[in-house]
Amino acid sequence: xxxxxxxxxxxxxxxxxxxxxxxxxxxxxxxxxxxxxxxxxxxxxxxxxxxxxxxxxxxxxxxxxxxxxxxxxxxxxxxxxxxxxxxxxxxxxxxxxxxxxxxxxxxxxxxxxxxxxxxxxxxxxxxxxxxxxxxxxxxxxxxxxxxxxxxxxxxxxxxxxxxxxxxxxxxxxxxxxxxxxxxxxxxxxxxxxxxxxxxxxxxxxxxxxxxxxxxxxxxxxxxxxxxxxxxxxxxxxxxxxxxxxxxxxxxxxxxxxxxxxxxxxxxxxxxxxxxxxxxxxxxxxxxxxxxxxxxxxxxxxxxxxxxxxxxxxxxxxxxxxxxxxxxxxxxxxxxxxxxxxxxxxxxxxxxxxxxxxxxxxxxxxxxxxxxxxxxxxxxxxxxxxxxxxxxxxxxxxxxxxxxxxxxxxxxxxxxxxxxxxxxxxxxxxxxxxxxxxxxxxxxxxxxxxxxxxxxxxxxxxxxxxxxxxxxxxxxxxxxxxxxxxxxxxxxxxxxxxxxxxxxxxxxxxxxxxxxxx
Amino acid sequence: xxxxxxxxxxxxxxxxxxxxxxxxxxxxxxxxxxxxxxxxxxxxxxxxxxxxxxxxxxxxxxxxxxxxxxxxxxxxxxxxxxxxx
Numbered sequence: 001x002x003x004x005x006x007x008x009x010x011x012x013x014x015x016x017x018x019x020x021x022x023x024x025x026x027x028x029x030x031x032x033x034x035x036x037x038x039x040x041x042x043x044x045x046x047x048x049x050x051x052x053x054x055x056x057x058x059x060x061x062x063x064x065x066x067x068x069x070x071x072x073x074x075x076x077x078x079x080x081x082x083x084x085x086x087x088x089x090x091x092x093x094x095x096x097x098x099x100x101x102x103x104x105x106x107x108x109x110x111x112x113x114x115x116x117x118x119x120x121x122x123x124x125x126x127x128x129x130x131x132x133x134x135x136x137x138x139x140x141x142x143x144x145x146x147x148x149x150x151x152x153x154x155x156x157x158x159x160x161x162x163x164x165x166x167x168x169x170x171x172x173x174x175x176x177x178x179x180x181x182x183x184x185x186x187x188x189x190x191x192x193x194x195x196x197x198x199x200x201x202x203x204x205x206x207x208x209x210x211x212x213x214x215x216x217x218x219x220x221x222x223x224x225x226x227x228x229x230x231x232x233x234x235x236x237x238x239x240x241x242x243x244x245x246x247x248x249x250x251x252x253x254x255x256x257x258x259x260x261x262x263x264x265x266x267x268x269x270x271x272x273x274x275x276x277x278x279x280x281x282x283x284x285x286x287x288x289x290x291x292x293x294x295x296x297x298x299x300x301x302x303x304x305x306x307x308x309x310x311x312x313x314x315x316x317x318x319x320x321x322x323x324x325x326x327x328x329x330x331x332x333x334x335x336x337x338x339x340x341x342x343x344x345x346x347x348x349x350x351x352x353x354x355x356x357x358x359x360x361x362x363x364x365x366x367x368x369x370x371x372x373x374x375x376x377x378x379x380x381x382x383x384x385x386x387x388x389x390x391x392x393x394x395x396x397x398x399x400x401x402x403x404x405x406x407x408x409x410x411x412x413x414x415x416x417x418x419x420x421x422x423x424x425x426x427x428x429x430x431x432x433x434x435x436x437x438x439x440x441x442x443x444x445x446x447x448x449x450x451x452x453x454x455x456x457x458x459x460x461x462x463x464x465x466x467x468x469x470x471x472x473x474x475x476x477x478x479x480x481x482x483x484x485x486x487x488x489x490x491x492x493x494x495x496x497x498x499x500x501x502x503x504x505x506x507x508x509x510x511x512x513x514x515x516x517x
Numbered sequence: 518x519x520x521x522x523x524x525x526x527x528x529x530x531x532x533x534x535x536x537x538x539x540x541x542x543x544x545x546x547x548x549x550x551x552x553x554x555x556x557x558x559x560x561x562x563x564x565x566x567x568x569x570x571x572x573x574x575x576x577x578x579x580x581x582x583x584x585x586x587x588x589x590x591x592x593x594x595x596x597x598x599x600x601x602x
Binding site: 237266449 | 532549
């Protein structure tokens with residue numbers, strides 16, 4: 001079965017029920033079904049065919065949800081990107097994906113236009129909240145929704161192995177990798193997640209997680225599978241507003257990343273038990289510091305806390321049931337239902353308890369590979385009977401009962417506020433600034449963000465560059481979360497015998513002053 | 518005094534956030550909705566206000582009504598620093 005077929009089922013069973021709540025507006029399942037069919041008809045009208053890629057640069061809002069399902073109804077592959085993406089990177093992704101269409105937030109028009117102008121085969125543009133009636137070459141989203149859906153919509157081939165998502169994630173090479181997930185992959189992961197979270201039509205999940213990331217997308221899909229309501233918020237910038245909103249909408253589920261948990265537990269005046277409807281909180285995308293997890297549980301004593309681990313390549317790999325959490329501090333549990341997750345030793349055999357090795361994931365949720373990157377795909381995946389095995393690149397160990405514990409990453413990817421940053425990608429940005437002769441980037445430990453991105457640079461003789469200037473330059477090229485928070489100037493950077501810059505001998509850096517809140 | 522606050526805030530925002538956005542922002546424009554300030558930015562802004570004006574910003578004051586635009590911040594600062602207003 002495909003994702004749009006599951007929406008159709010839910011719309012049939014729960015037509016008048018709210019599917020998405022965003023800001024002051026809400027949309028029922030019936031409306032979501034009809035509007036996504038209309039938008040799919042528009043896509044097809046602009047030349048989108050089965051298997052075509054549609055790039056989305058959208059804020060969390062109902063338009064994004066409609067766009068995902070419209071992509072799938074048109075048989076297309078949704079390629080959601082972070083809204084702070086910059087023109088050059090967007091242009092590169094438009095080229096590599098051969099995108100037929102871009103759907104973008106109106107306020108991002110200048111960036112998107114610049115990217116389209118650079119693209120080899122410029123895609124068509126649909127603008128959400130264009131802010132003007134005169135959209136020029138672009139089509140307004142409202143206009144795109146007015147296309148009457150032909151009855152029946154020319155159905156895409158009912159192939160569950162067709163791609164549903166192409167999600168770009170930071171790779172250790174510095175170039176973003178496109179993770180290919182089929183309809184069957186996404187459904188397998190989300191059915192498994194919905195089963196252990198016990199999702200039902202009674203659930204209302206509030207999500208601030210961007211819909212450009214796997215963890216955000218699984219919120220949308222699990223709610224559609226369960227017939228629950230998804231409340232979307234654009235940002236966690238004002239934590240108190242989100243806590244108020246959780247109470248207001250009587251949220252039963254709240255997915256977060258540890259950075260958000262750290263900000264919530266810092267609110268001293270929040271009385272324990274102030275969210276009586278909140279059935280569960282889930283945490284993923286980075287390791288939850290045990291102290292923060294403990295404080296969170298104290299603040300919400302009747303809420304079940306699920307600590308989870310996953311990566312885009314399989315969406316979710318493990319979870320720790322709150323019933324089993326006692327005495328297993330730091331564990332992310334066991335494989336999600338219907339899948340397998342285990343540690344292998346250096347010889348490729350299942351490692352004994354306590355032995356550190358790579359985490360392997362097997363199951364129907366494992367990705368199809370990386371977009372147009374057979375080498376990286378071959379390194380990450382190996383064929384097994386009836387499926388694929390994913391080599392996560394993350395080092396784990398198990399305890400005597402098979403519970404998994406994250407140890408470290410095998411590569412040098414930085415995890416900041418739950419998002420992956422490739423040091424190489426940031427270094428490439430630094431090297432493109434005249435005056436920088438050597439650059440290295442590493443994560444500095446931070447109590448709120450997990451790690452923050454820190455740059456180390458050596459300037460050319462006579463070059464005059466300040467920290468601000470360097471950060472500003474990076475901000476013009478990188479998504480916001482990748483931009484270094486600080487720059488340290490050096491006369492030289494330590495190198496290995498092969499000439500590679502290596503910062504691992506650096507003492508851990510501490511907090512910057514902005515984190516007092 | 519309000520104009521002095523606004524000028525300082527405009528300068529801080531231009532220096533620290535504005536290079537992330539496509540265009541200039543008006544004093545009454547939402548910094549969040551315009552993509553100028555993200556969640557990290559709010560923390561930086563709070564640190565800046567506390568340092569520059571010697572105010573202590575309580576958890577419950579970290580809301581868009583106080584911090585999401587230059588106008589809102591100017592109004593908020595006037596209530597925090599009544600003697601100077």
